Structure formats: structure tokens, C-alpha cells
Amino acid sequence: MNWSLLVQLLANGLIVGMLYGVVAMCFVLIYKSTQVVNFAQGEFLVLGAWVCLWFITDMQMPFIVAFLFTLVFMTLFGIMIQVVILRPLIGEPVVSVIMVTIGLSIFLQALMNWIFGNSAERFPQVFETESVNVAGLNVESAYLMSLVMSVLIMGGFYLFFRFSKYGLAMRATAFNQQTAQSLGISVRQVFALAWAISAIVSGVAGIIIGMVNSVSSSLAIIGIKVFPAVILGGLDSIVGAVIGGIIIGLLENFAEFVDGQFLNWGNLFTIAPFYVLIIILMIKPYGLFGTKDIERI
């Protein structure tokens, strides 16, 4: 039994899992407030990463400036997507809306391949040291930044829902749009806000993942990996999304350990989360933290 490898992998799992959690939160945020399942979430990540890289390499900006510009870009992008593509679909059947987000995902993929190219590109060195030693574990600087950013974003979400009137307005809108309107909540504003936040945070996650790996269209796979995390946590629970993300991250890495050390099947890494997903949904169909609708007779 290789203990240090296990601990190392679990630490990685935790960090990657937090990042999954962040992306899952974006997914849940959009689902909760606008009832849209956003299949283009993964492309949002890739877009954020590419745009940031473009600012750095082509516009010669320092990383921090490029980062901030990317945030601004993603805000506008999120609002644009909501206003141009999804607003006309309000009131249409769910299936149509899902089809549109799948279409959006394909369109964005093609567009980004066209503009940014097919090949993977590495971020230039942002941190001075490649990796740091934390309590005997070798952790990449980018991973450390990922952890810090994840915690910051989660804290931000908490503050947003705790301290801002839009937190409550979003929950109200999620439940019943017409009633929310009758109480003076602008549904358009809430929707645009949800997409903007989701795009910003996805962009940040994309940049981080791009720094750890490299930027290419294959990053969009995160959008799919986040699915088990979201379903596991319950589609409409933000806390659930975070925990679901961490569980998936840990599971993946644990599966890799078991696979690499004992089984040697290969690829257990990728499918293990989905097996666990199936088992959990058999026991708790609403996910771990999803709301059960109470039926009164």
C-alpha cells in the first residue's frame, strides 16, 4: 500500500473537487433561478480560459490585468447569451431550451476552434515557483491558487445570498416567476444576473484549470464531469453542488489509486463517479440535498 501516493491523490481530489463544486454551483445557480439546464457550461470554462490567454499573449497584458478584463468580458458574454438567446425562449418547453443550450455548446466549440485554433496552448509561467511543499505534500502553485479561489468564490456566493436582496429575489423567482413579478421583482434582471454570475465564475474556473493543464477545447469535458456532482448534490441545492463536487473529485482520484495499485483495469478514473451517482440516486432520488416536494392530499 502506497500511503503517500494515496494522500497525494486525495489532496489533488479535494482541490479538483472544489473546482468541480464551483462549476457545479454555476450550473445550479442557472437551473435554480431560470429552470434552464445549461449544457454549454463547459464551453463557458473554455471561453474564459482562451480569452484570458488571448489577453496575455496577444495583448501583452500582465496576468492580473488580463484576469480582470476576462471577468468583464465574461459578464457581458453571460448577459448577452441570456438576452439574445434565452430571453426569447421564456415560456417554451424545457426540451426546446435544452436543445438550444446543446446547440449553443456546439456552436461555441466550433467558434472557438475557428478563432483560437485546435491545438492546446499553455499559459505562460504565472507563479515563480512551480510547486510548493505543504505539510510534506507536493502541491502545484496553480492548484493552491485554485483552492484559494474556490474558497473565495464560495464565500462570495454565501455573502451574495446572505446579504443581497437579489439572493432572496432569485429564490423567489426560481419558485414562481409570476408571483415574484407581482411582488416587484424584475424577472429579466434576475435572469441576466444569474447568467452573468455563472459566466464570470465559470470563466475564473476555466482560467485556473487552463493554468493547471493547458487550454484546449477538451477542457469542456469539465462541463460533463460536473453533471454527476450536480445530480449527486440535488439539482437545486448550492451547498449540495459544492459537496457533490468534492465527492466526485475525491472519488476520481481514489478510483485512480485503486485502479493503479490493484486492479489495473485502466480508466476507472473516468467512470467511477457515474457508478456512485447511480447508487446514490437509487437510494436518494432527489440527490443528497435536493428538495423533496411535499405532496399534501
Next chain:
Amino acid sequence: MLLEVENVSLSFGGIQALKDVSFSVDEAELFSIIGPNGAGKTSMLNCISGRYTPDSGDIRFKGRSLSGLKPNHRPDLGIGRTFQNLALFDHMTVLDNILVGRHHLMKNNFLTGMAYWFGGAQHEELEHRRVVEDIIDFLEIQHIRNAVAGTLSYGLRKRVELARAVALRPHLVLLDEPMAGMNMEEKEDMARYVVDLNEEWGMTVVMIEHDMGVVMDISHRVMVLDFGAKVVDGLPDEVMANEHVKRAYLGADLGEAA
């Protein structure tokens, strides 16, 4: 006149829901709309609250035309409403449900809210919570303030919905069948709350209700709709005495025929 409805017509395809309806409601009045099912009562209310846009005619509130104003801007002017089929946020607590009603009055945004203790956000929140507590006191729902709305009994949910509408601090509150499906005791309570809202809190009330006893008892004026058209409006006694009303609504023609 607080609310003036002028020649409002509304149709859905071939069905004419409202035909040339005009009426007006005075400040601090308790105005009831009655009529058989499908007479267009709720359609009328939806026109005022902005859910429907009339095909023709005009609705003025405090002298200002409401046409083209989005539903979510009408609470800013002072129009609140409840729904015929309960529309509470079932997964939220009673307290949160009522706080949503304060949304349009809250001034602090996300950024000033982060400076909670310094930016006045704390002061503002305390103020809103105080108002909400007053409403909870008034409607006697202290004991369920932290209960999840979806778990409450029908009568209590109706009461919470009223509380939420009141939290908007509207000048005009539109109540769509506030007493439907209630037992006698709950009806009496609700009637008392509506009267108190009107008399003590000074709110103008436009109410749709089927219970004729309650309507005739507490309304200042009553309007009767039938097949989308106004039959009559006036004092409760006048309306009761109207021949057409008896025929259309109270079914008196059957008695006469027999």
C-alpha cells in the same frame, strides 16, 4: 379617484373575457367584484396587476395610466395582490416569504450589503424586519413564522399570502378570493383582517369573493360582472335589489318560474 378603469376590453382568441368594463375605486374604499364563474373577475384583476394587457381601454392609478407598465413595476406605484390559487414560495419559511414582499423597497445592493455594519445595510434590514414583525403580529401568525410555507394548512397559507402582499405597503391591494375554501371560523378571521387593513392601515381594497354574506357585510361598494360585461355597481343593498343581478347571479329567475 385612486383607481379608474375605463372601457377595458380583453379577449383570448374568440372568447371575450372583458367587454367594455368601466369602474372606479375611491381612496380607502373596500370594493368587491362578484359574478358567476368565468365572468371575468380574475381577468379584470390581472389587467390591473399587469399580468394581462387589455386590448382596448385604459386603467389609471393615482391619475397615471398603467398601460405599458411592466407587472414588476406596479408594486413601486403601490399595487399589491394575492392569487386565487395560492402562490406562496413553498420551500421558504413564512418569514422569508414576507421579506420578499419588501424587495422593491430595499435600497442596498450587493456591494453596500457587504459592508453590512457600516453602509446602512444593517439599519435598513432591521427596519424591514420590524415592519415584517408588525405584519406578523397583525395577522397573528407568530407561531408559524419559521415554518416552511408549503407545510401549512390552507387557511394559514392564505393568511401568509395576505401578509406578503401587505408587506409591499401597497395603497391598493387586490385580493383574489381571499376566503375561498375556508371554514366559517377562518372566513370570519379573514374578513376581520380585510376590514382592519382597510380601516386601520388605510389600504384601498379590491376584492373578488364568492361568499355573498361576507361581501355584502364588509364591502363599501360592489360591482357585478356577467359574461365579461359590467351589470351594475353600487352600494351592497342596491346591488342585491337589482333585478338583473338576481337573475344572473343569485338565480332568482328559477324561483320566479316555478
